[in-house]
Amino acid sequence: MSARLTVAEGASDAALAEARALIAEAEAHDGASPVSDQAMLAAAQGQRVLLRFSEAAGEAAEAVAAVAPVAVGIVGQGEVDLAVRPNARGRGVGSAALAQTLARTNGELRAWAHGENPAAEALLARAGFAPVRTLLRMALDPALLPSDGRDPLALQAPAGLRLRAFDPEQPADAAAWVRSNAAAFASHPEQGRITEADFALMRQEPWFEPDDLILLAEEPGPELAGSAWIKTVRGEEGVECELYAVGVRPEQAGRGLGRLLLDVALARMAQHAPTRVTLYVDGENERAVRLYAHASFTVDSRSRQWARAASSGVDDTMDA
Incomplete structure (x- = not known):
């Protein structure tokens, strides 16, 4: 199953505010931010592309442009970030949003699966990514x-x-x-x-x-x-x-x-x-x-960075 999405591109103040709100909602739900601070900084400066995805329905797709986004994608400088609103998960939104985000570039890419996130890792694996790096979150009493x-x-x-x-x-x-x-x-x-x-x-x-x-x-x-x-x-x-x-x-x-x-x-x-x-x-x-x-810091969680070569030959339209 893959959702049908409309996409809005741009990093206006309003767009950035929408993206930050969605990312904050995802972080509160997951316990870790799905998007790095550096990615948001680069998007705000126009160095990476900010994409906001809304769900479309039939011929009324244009009518949902003003609806709050269900996903946010950021791509550029060899990296891709994706955040999906918690209540929009499980119906192909992540797969569709990732496919459209990846379509904006054909170069080598890296992406993070933040925290213990099997769903995100499965999504990246299906898109041709492989794990290359581990990031530890450590905590102190x-x-x-x-x-x-x-x-x-x-x-x-x-x-x-x-x-x-x-x-x-x-x-x-x-x-x-x-x-x-x-x-x-x-x-x-x-x-x-x-x-x-x-x-x-x-x-x-x-x-x-x-x-x-x-x-x-x-x-x-x-x-x-x-x-x-x-x-x-x-x-x-x-x-x-x-x-x-x-x-x-x-x-x-x-x-x-x-x-x-x-x-x-x-x-x-x-x-x-x-x-x-x-x-x-x-x-x-x-x-x-x-x-x-x-x-006395101890490991609280692990995140993994995934990489995909420029010529993976993977079909970015696969379902999730």
Whole structure:
């Protein structure tokens, strides 16, 4: 069975708002977001195509254009993301939306099946994708956060380095963070390619707080040795602190700065009194996994990235 869908393309403010609402609904239902932050940023900047799918019925297909979408697809830069509204699942919407999304490109593609999601993985497998990478979500019991009321910026940094919060009034801070982040995540396919424009959009997100982005600054000079960034989301079910990114420049490796920045992040999280503490890390990054495990994080769920070659020869119109 495959649903008949109409598609609207474009990333106007209204379209982005519709997409975010659907993605949030799916995340609340599934426990994990079906679309990455980077995908939404790229769509907002016109770097990827945003598609909104509505169900059609016979000759009245045009009449459903204004109906709330049942699925959202994002494709471009070698990646594809898909989210299906929970109450629209089980009747071929995902299969039809994925087929139309894939039809927008014939290049090599990668896609995530977020969390434990057999239905999404089956959909990707039928579309010719194969698993290539694992992402772990790790969680920490909030009771294990520092309870001594320590100031995260007061932790002892090595000589020549200073901990301080990001200053949104200083353009040099943004440029320095982008350079440091790119160096720290040079081999990371998403985090390492964040641009200043991307970073500016990320700072417009409702969860962004300058004090949650802590810089390890070199003194003297404008450069950063590393940084720790926390994403704090407040909702009806409480406060979730996600360790969004901890990065250390390669030339600063071996000085214990990763552990220092993790301690700084945990102390900052404690100030938010979260009900949930999480982070995401590549399963193949054994060093980072050990660091987080040593800090009492445990694996909460696994996501898998899937890839499809440019010339798979797969029929994208198959049913689901």
